[in-house]
Amino acid sequence: MIESITLTVNGDSRETGVPSHYTLLETLRYVLGYTGPKQGCDKGDCGACTVLLDGVPTLSCILPVQEAAGREVTTIEGLAGPEGAHPLQDAFDLTGGAQCGFCTPGILTSAAALLAENDDPTLDEIQAALSGNLCRCTGYTKIYEAVELAARALRSGKRPSEVVEP
Numbered sequence: 001m002i003e004s005i006t007l008t009v010n011g012d013s014r015e016t017g018v019p020s021h022y023t024l025l026e027t028l029r030y031v032l033g034y035t036g037p038k039q040g041c042d043k044g045d046c047g048a049c050t051v052l053l054d055g056v057p058t059l060s061c062i063l064p065v066q067e068a069a070g071r072e073v074t075t076i077e078g079l080a081g082p083e084g085a086h087p088l089q090d091a092f093d094l095t096g097g098a099q100c101g102f103c104t105p106g107i108l109t110s111a112a113a114l115l116a117e118n119d120d121p122t123l124d125e126i127q128a129a130l131s132g133n134l135c136r137c138t139g140y141t142k143i144y145e146a147v148e149l150a151a152r153a154l155r156s157g158k159r160p161s162e163v164v165e166p
Contacts, residue, residue: 027068100136107133126147
């Protein structure tokens with residue numbers, strides 16, 4: 001059965017018809033065309049599908065799309081602003097935090113939620129915030145360095161390239 005739903009994604013209100021059994025991930029990718037959230041495990045284990053739902057990291061592969069109606073959904077596509085890339089995106093580029101890139105959108109949205117709440121997280125806090133996101137390429141060290149760099153940039157009001165330590 002197809003039902004009508006209105007979602008607010010990255011600040012834009014979108015009304016569409018979706019099969020009633022669809023998840024938020026399926027709706028974002030296959031109905032609305034957002035390719036940032038990745039379809040990984042389909043069980044909520046890998047974090048590749050992570051989006052922000054009212055600012056909270058949420059596994060979109062296990063969330064029925066109806067539960068996102070009337071709430072703000074932010075995907076990786078919505079992290080950048082009019083001033084350019086989000087500091088996390090720049091920091092990942094500078095540190096080599098992204099390898100194949102499959103896990104990166106979920107990690108970036110999880111890290112963005114952390115930094116929105118705490119712009120000076122400890123390594124333990126970063127690790128806890130990203131614990132639901134699996135990466136098979138980097139070994140996590142570069143990812144943690146990227147989040148720390150982005151946090152320094154946010155605290156200073158500068159771009160990551162301006163605060164990177166040699």
